[in-house]
Amino acid sequence: MMRGISLGLVTVIAAGWVTMGLFSQFQRKMVFPGPEGVDESLLSDVATQIGATELRIPTEDGETLYGWHRAAIWSGPRRVVLYFHGNASSLVAQLELQHLLQSEGWDFVGIHYRGYPGSTGVPSEAGLHKDATAAWKWVADKLDVQPARVAIHGRSLGGGVAVQLAAAVNPGALVLESTFTSIVDLAKEHYRWLPIGRVLEHRFMTRDFAGRVSCPLLVAHGAADSIIDVHHGKELARLFHADEYMEVPRIDHNDMLLVGVIATRYLGFLESAVPSGDRGLE
Template identity: 45%
Template sequence: MNGQDVVQAGLLVLAGAVVAAAAYLLALYLRQARLLYQPTAALAATPADAGLVYEDVRFPAADGTALSGWYLPGPPGGPVLLFCHGNAGNISHRLESLVLFHRMGLGVFIFDYRGYGRSSGTPDEAGTHLDALEAWRWLVERRGIPPGRIVVFGRSLGGAVAARLAAEVRPAALVVESAFTSLPDLAAELFPHVPLVRRLCRFRYNTREHLRRVRCPVLVVHSPEDEIVPFHHGEANFEAATGDKAFLRITGGHNDGFLRSGATYTAGLARFLHRAGAGVREAP
């Protein structure tokens, strides 16, 4: 093989590598929704299976998408937690949290984003925000719960949804648990080998930016053992929050930290809500 042949072979290899890389980037760009949103349609259980009284709720989003959720009443006049869940499953996979919050004396309204559970439609960033906003309106306008009794709560992806909602309404408090600072930030860590990964992100979910606009008391909850969203995301979210804020350091993984932390979690949450004036009795 002469020198020209070597050059040509090298160019062919380079061209093949470029085509393969471009195909990979295109696939990553087009499949983002599937990677991010992992809904389950079938409900695995209901609050009744855990001995909880609840109301099965159906309500429309502003764009007409049919949404569903569960309302679990708490003590009369007490606080109500508006629960924005994470990116996988549906509301039926949060029964352990519902039981825990019920024992704390909290009412809960948990809803499924479009495309999750029995909610129709297909999830996207704008849609999940509309869904959270409509869930807020359902509590305030249809259920008659004063905003000063509503605590907006978001876990994982729901942390970004909750922070954006709390920046636009005036709840009693906001709780952001195990949330990333933004999706491009997390993507850059998950795919460090992908060039321009931040620009390839079709979804932003900028928790940190939303937190800068929140004016109610904020609690950031995160575990150093979180294997999906690194602990420094929680620290950065806390730094971004303004005004009255607190940080609760828990133990355990991304999906079980609230359970494995036991009283550290429940007492820390109760202490924050009591201080925020949300009507929760502080744990001894």
């Protein structure tokens, strides 16, 4: 009887370790799946259609990032939204937001992370933070804009990228849209039966940057988010003492959040943080 129990226990333990090993092996694909049906040819075609300037941005470790710059439809003092997309998204997924920002006097700059369409390399947490730094440097150097005139906007995984950059560079504003408190917290909710904390390599501890971000902050989250539950947004707003928190009814994770009245509030927040006139340049 004891021998049967021992063999059974060994089998369970062995199966558990095999499962953990597979999870560790494939977690990069889980965290950074990339967009479906998007390649550099499509990106170039869309960029031509919408008048976006295609970017090739070098990183400090030798990778090259693909990106877009879309200039504001006006001639006032330059303001820039530097945008970081979600883990399965791309630049073509946020065209409405880009149009909105352009029409309201904002330049839009967005990149594809390393390993995503058009960009070289293999994605990792450390790599994405290098990518964000490279994008910030491009904005500062090529567009000749001061940090106070730049708003950083991160969606989903991009929020984990954006918050660390904001803590380092002190931009004019930060927007966290549908973002998690950490990948560790999120993974524990989706894989309760695994000791996630021990095997996750890409942790994106967004909540750990509370107290290190001093710029105005907007947190926005869909109330019906089935991937990153709305409690993540509420907790981030609490931890960071967000200047504004927007919870949007009936909006799931992949729904367009910043539309209608919510888009108006979003633009109002950006305007209050980085005014369209000369204020903020001094």
